[in-house]
Amino acid sequence: MAETSSARGSWNSKLGFILAASGSAIGLGNIVFFSSNAYQYGGGAFYLPYFLALFVLGIPVMITEFGLGTMTNRSFPEALYRVAGRKAEFVGWWSLASALFITMYYVAILGWALGMMFGAFGSLFEGGVTAPFAPFSEPTDGPSATVYFFDLITTWWPLLCVVAIWTMNILILWKGTATIERAVRIFVPLMWLFMIGLIVRGLTLEGGVDGVLYLFTPDVQGIQEPAVWKGAFSQMFFSLSLGLGTMTAYASYLPKDADQVNNSLLVSFMNCGFEYIAGVAIFSLLFVFALNPVGGTLSLAFFAIPQGIAEFPWGVRLFGFLFFFLLVIAGITSSISLIEGPASALIDKFQIPRPQALAMVAVPGIVGSLFFALPQIIDPSLSGNGTLGLSLLDVMDHWAFNYSLLTVGFFECIMVGWVLGADKLRAAVNKYSKLPIGPWFDVIIKYVAPLLLGTVIVWNLIEEFTGETLYGAGADLGAFNWIPYVIPFIWLIGTLAVASYLTFGRTYKVAPAAYSPSDSPQTPA
Numbered sequence: 001m002a003e004t005s006s007a008r009g010s011w012n013s014k015l016g017f018i019l020a021a022s023g024s025a026i027g028l029g030n031i032v033f034f035s036s037n038a039y040q041y042g043g044g045a046f047y048l049p050y051f052l053a054l055f056v057l058g059i060p061v062m063i064t065e066f067g068l069g070t071m072t073n074r075s076f077p078e079a080l081y082r083v084a085g086r087k088a089e090f091v092g093w094w095s096l097a098s099a100l101f102i103t104m105y106y107v108a109i110l111g112w113a114l115g116m117m118f119g120a121f122g123s124l125f126e127g128g129v130t131a132p133f134a135p136f137s138e139p140t141d142g143p144s145a146t147v148y149f150f151d152l153i154t155t156w157w158p159l160l161c162v163v164a165i166w167t168m169n170i171l172i173l174w175k176g177t178a179t180i181e182r183a184v185r186i187f188v189p190l191m192w193l194f195m196i197g198l199i200v201r202g203l204t205l206e207g208g209v210d211g212v213l214y215l216f217t218p219d220v221q222g223i224q225e226p227a228v229w230k231g232a233f234s235q236m237f238f239s240l241s242l243g244l245g246t247m248t249a250y251a252s253y254l255p256k257d258a259d260q261v262n263n264s265l266l267v268s269f270m271n272c273g274f275e276y277i278a279g280v281a282i283f284s285l286l287f288v289f290a291l292n293p294v295g296g297t298l299s300l301a302f303f304a305i306p307q308g309i310a311e312f313p314w315g316v317r318l319f320g321f322l323f324f325f326l327l328v329i330a331g332i333t334s335s336i337s338l339i340e341g342p343a344s345a346l347i348d349k350f351q352i353p354r355p356q357a358l359a360m361v362a363v364p365g366i367v368g369s370l371f372f373a374l375p376q377i378i379d380p381s382l383s384g385n386g387t388l389g390l391s392l393l394d395v396m397d398h399w400a401f402n403y404s405l406l407t408v409g410f411f412e413c414i415m416v417g418w419v420l421g422a423d424k425l426r427a428a429v430n431k432y433s434k435l436p437i438g439p440w441f442d443v444i445i446k447y448v449a450p451l452l453l454g455t456v457i458v459w460n461l462i463e464e465f466t467g468e469t470l471y472g473a474g475a476d477l478g479a480f481n482w483i484p485y486v487i488p489f490i491w492l493i494g495t496l497a498v499a500s501y502l503t504f505g506r507t508y509k510v511a512p513a514a515y516s517p518s519d520s521p522q523t524p525a
């Protein structure tokens with residue numbers, strides 16, 4: 001046992017783990033999705049449900065995912081198998097298959113961010129010029145991030161950027177914890193530094209504080225909207241990297257006596273702290289420049305914020321570059337964890353060398369990301385959907401973001417709460433926790449979380465299928481109008497097929513033993 005465990009790798013220090021886990025949590029979700037969700041659902045109406053979700057869902061589920069990692073020293077599917085049997089393993093693989101889909105478009109977005117980062121030193125912030133080799137747009141009078149972005153994604157450059165981001169991911173994951181730790185020690189502190197730079201800039205602009213007030217003034221009316229709660233729950237899971245196997249994989253490299261209550265609190269508070277700082281920085285910009293991020297989540301990062309930066313009295317290129325650099329590094333510390341989840345699970349199941357496991361994830365992953373970044377034009381006038389990839393991405397994100405994470409969370413709570421028994425996980429975690437968790441934890445994992453998650457999922461589905469059109473079907477995609485109908489099936493059938501094959505079609509090289517509370521502590525290598 002100890003041998004396999006050391007071959008899997010282990011963190012050099014607690015700090016290494018905290019940086020890696022918080023690096024996973026802090027990503028596009030915090031900088032882009034949080035603010036655009038908060039904006040969409042009306043600022044002060046959003047953060048209260050979100051805050052509540054942190055305590056009743058986020059922290060308890062994170063304790064569960066971290067706990068599973070140290071209780072078994074295995075990644076998500078095997079950890080679930082050990083505590084709750086084969087059906088639970090299926091849930092684990094299903095979540096990792098979903099993680100792969102999410103990685104595909106997550107990296108495509110990072111590719112675009114990298115393209116925009118170079119643009120900050122090119123013509124992004126100049127008037128009258130468009131992106132390199134842009135085929136369609138007319139030169140504009142002033143700098144227009146929207147025009148630049150659409151120009152960029154209609155060129156072949158993003159494909160190169162996507163390959164560059166994947167290459168960085170693979171390099172960072174090459175030696176497992178050793179190389180991950182080296183990368184996060186540089187990237188995570190940098191991320192905080194740049195964000196603090198942006199917030200200082202945003203707040204010192206005249207009128208910046210109004211945005212903050214909008215974000216934090218409670219809106220009692222808005223809270224009564226069911227959609228706000230749905231948005232808050234999905235956002236909380238995504239932001240804390242829950243429901244995709246990531247946190248269990250990272251925690252499985254910790255020694256058995258790690259204090260997982262403390263770790264969960266640290267990572268959750270760091271994540272939400274960063275999120276609020278990002279929210280303040282972004283809302284101050286939106287208010288100062290009266291920007292309205294209409295049309296989808298990405299418009300905030302790619303149109304509204306750079307447009308705000310373009311109007312800074314000084315340091316436009318520098319802050320523009322910093323913003324996109326921030327997106328890229330925050331995104332990479334998250335995408336590595338999205339890839340590490342499935343890679344570590346494949347290593348555990350088949351006892352294969354790490355490069356082979358990475359290749360099994362990266363090959364389909366790169367093909368998928370390139371697909372999302374293809375410059376194929378649907379609408380040459382660029383008034384609506386710039387490229388096929390952009391539309392694909394929007395539809396895929398809708399299904400994966402709203403359903404995968406929450407569904408996994410639901411089943412995870414059932415498996416741990418009812419099959420294993422929440423009290424067993426609590427006992428295992430409390431053994432090494434300075435701040436023991438009480439029986440309230442069992443109540444949350446067994447009743448409250450499944451009930452909340454189940455309600456949101458069912459209600460989401462009802463809204464989905466009682467609406468006038470299926471999500472995305474309203475957009476004019478020309479010859480590709482069938483796409484919004486096909487994507488949900490590709491996502492659902494694809495993930496179910498992969499999960500079934502890996503769970504029931506293949507056996508473990510080393511059969512996993514059922515979890516026993518007396519499992520001997522493993523000595524880290």
Ligand code: PHE
Pocket residue numbers: 024025026027028029030238239240241242244246334335337338
């Ligand atoms: N938490 C990351 C973000 O906020 C995304 C992510 C989700 C990463 C799930 C890993 C697993 O961007």
